[in-house]
Amino acid sequence: MVIFGQLDRRRFNALAGYARHPKITLITTELDWFADPQERVLGMLCWDRIDDDYGWVVFGRDAVARFRAIKVNASYPTAEEAYSALMVAMRDSMDLPDEAFHQGDEEGEAVDFFEPAVDEERFHSSFKMLLEDPRYSPARELISNMMRFHEDVDGNFVQKFQTAGWDALLWELYLFATFTELGFIRQVDAPTPDFVLQGNLGGLTVEATSVNPSSSGPEKVPDEPEAFKQYLENYIPIRLSSALRNKFNHKPPYWEQPAAKDLPFCIAVQDFHLHGTMRFIVPAATEYVFGVRHWIEDGARKIARIITHRYGKKRARPGFFELDGAQNVSAVIINPQGTVTKFNRLGKAAGFGDPRVKLLRTGMQRNDSNADNPYPTPFSEDVGPASTETWVEGMVVLHNPKARIPLDPALLPGAAHEFLQRDGSIMSLLPDFHPLFSQTHTAMDEG
Numbered sequence: 001m002v003i004f005g006q007l008d009r010r011r012f013n014a015l016a017g018y019a020r021h022p023k024i025t026l027i028t029t030e031l032d033w034f035a036d037p038q039e040r041v042l043g044m045l046c047w048d049r050i051d052d053d054y055g056w057v058v059f060g061r062d063a064v065a066r067f068r069a070i071k072v073n074a075s076y077p078t079a080e081e082a083y084s085a086l087m088v089a090m091r092d093s094m095d096l097p098d099e100a101f102h103q104g105d106e107e108g109e110a111v112d113f114f115e116p117a118v119d120e121e122r123f124h125s126s127f128k129m130l131l132e133d134p135r136y137s138p139a140r141e142l143i144s145n146m147m148r149f150h151e152d153v154d155g156n157f158v159q160k161f162q163t164a165g166w167d168a169l170l171w172e173l174y175l176f177a178t179f180t181e182l183g184f185i186r187q188v189d190a191p192t193p194d195f196v197l198q199g200n201l202g203g204l205t206v207e208a209t210s211v212n213p214s215s216s217g218p219e220k221v222p223d224e225p226e227a228f229k230q231y232l233e234n235y236i237p238i239r240l241s242s243a244l245r246n247k248f249n250h251k252p253p254y255w256e257q258p259a260a261k262d263l264p265f266c267i268a269v270q271d272f273h274l275h276g277t278m279r280f281i282v283p284a285a286t287e288y289v290f291g292v293r294h295w296i297e298d299g300a301r302k303i304a305r306i307i308t309h310r311y312g313k314k315r316a317r318p319g320f321f322e323l324d325g326a327q328n329v330s331a332v333i334i335n336p337q338g339t340v341t342k343f344n345r346l347g348k349a350a351g352f353g354d355p356r357v358k359l360l361r362t363g364m365q366r367n368d369s370n371a372d373n374p375y376p377t378p379f380s381e382d383v384g385p386a387s388t389e390t391w392v393e394g395m396v397v398l399h400n401p402k403a404r405i406p407l408d409p410a411l412l413p414g415a416a417h418e419f420l421q422r423d424g425s426i427m428s429l430l431p432d433f434h435p436l437f438s439q440t441h442t443a444m445d446e447g
Helices: 009-019 022-026 079-094 125-132 134-149 157-162 166-181 225-248 277-290 340-349
Strands: 028-035 041-048 053-061 067-076 195-199 202-211 265-271 292-297 300-305 309-311 314-316 331-334 357-366 377-382 396-399 416-420 426-429 434-444
Touching: 009 028, 009 041, 009 067, 009 134, 009 166, 009 340, 028 079, 041 067, 041 079, 053 079, 067 079, 125 134, 125 166, 134 166, 134 340, 134 357, 134 434, 157 166, 166 195, 166 202, 166 265, 166 340, 202 225, 225 265, 225 277, 225 309, 225 314, 265 277, 277 292, 277 331, 277 396, 340 357, 340 434
Parallel strands: 202 265, 265 331, 396 416
Antiparallel strands: 028 041, 041 053, 053 067, 195 202, 292 300, 309 314, 331 396, 357 377, 357 434, 416 426
């Protein structure tokens, strides 16, 4: 007899959460999730908030390996009755062949990010690490399940993901996971921008971009303090300027696309130009897009307009939101946490990967909950079932003060939102927990 065990919500979301339509959350509350030992059949117990009764859903993989609803029932007067009926429906479903779960509307083949699509010599080093290193098995298994729901609009995502496009496409995959977590449905029939999103509170559009390695830039992050200061205040903003302007100058403009009209348009950018440089993106991007610099001098807070970003022969005009036409960009979105390490932590928390993998996360966090101590404070946690990290955690949204269509911060709860004030100061709306940066110590327990 098959015993159906309970699933952690995070694991259910990784397996089947992408099948959840946002509108269903307006009328139902999910109570519990279940699976057989092989996770071939999943079940959900729920409460109808409108009718005050209970129901259930059984999920199986369709022809392209996506978990979708195969059986649904409702109107049970008690949760116990609904649970009993769900267990019967799941046992009956276990006896069915895989083909019985197919729904007839699938197109193409099941997507597999890890089936080699190119010669191994062309693998990106980080993809090869993800593929072979057991310490990253939580991320690999998490992505293996997520990818079933990712729409390959251009038709070459897998090849790029395995080769030179790794960084940019991992960033896109991170955004896909985050927007799904926040309750958005991606309008996949819209070719541009990258994300045309609709949720219960409204919609927005997002174009993803990244800063990539350059043969003419620094070979490493400078160690000497003054050199690092120039690198942070000038080189990184110059590189961000190039990435953002490329999307801003796209023809035809993204915000004029039929699917994007009348919706806030955002550019989401990540920095991959050197290993670990995304740690510096928040201060650099904030100064560049707003065109102001803040510092402490003799115990007093100072604010000044930035005249120019200059690094060697490279130049960039500060103030992205001051560009002609920039009122069409509602916000710039960044997240230094949006890397493969986040996938590894969330995969571990959801029970994926080699159980011997041990992850310790440490860092500094910022919040407004303690007015007596507004400075960043350290944090540390062993990553596992008790972890509370979300996909949106660490995201920073830089709002355009002159936006034609302002972005409502309520659309992106859990992110930190930054607003430039008339005097050059910045008002921050912070979640209860917001990591400024973190690092993850990864090891294998050989005991």
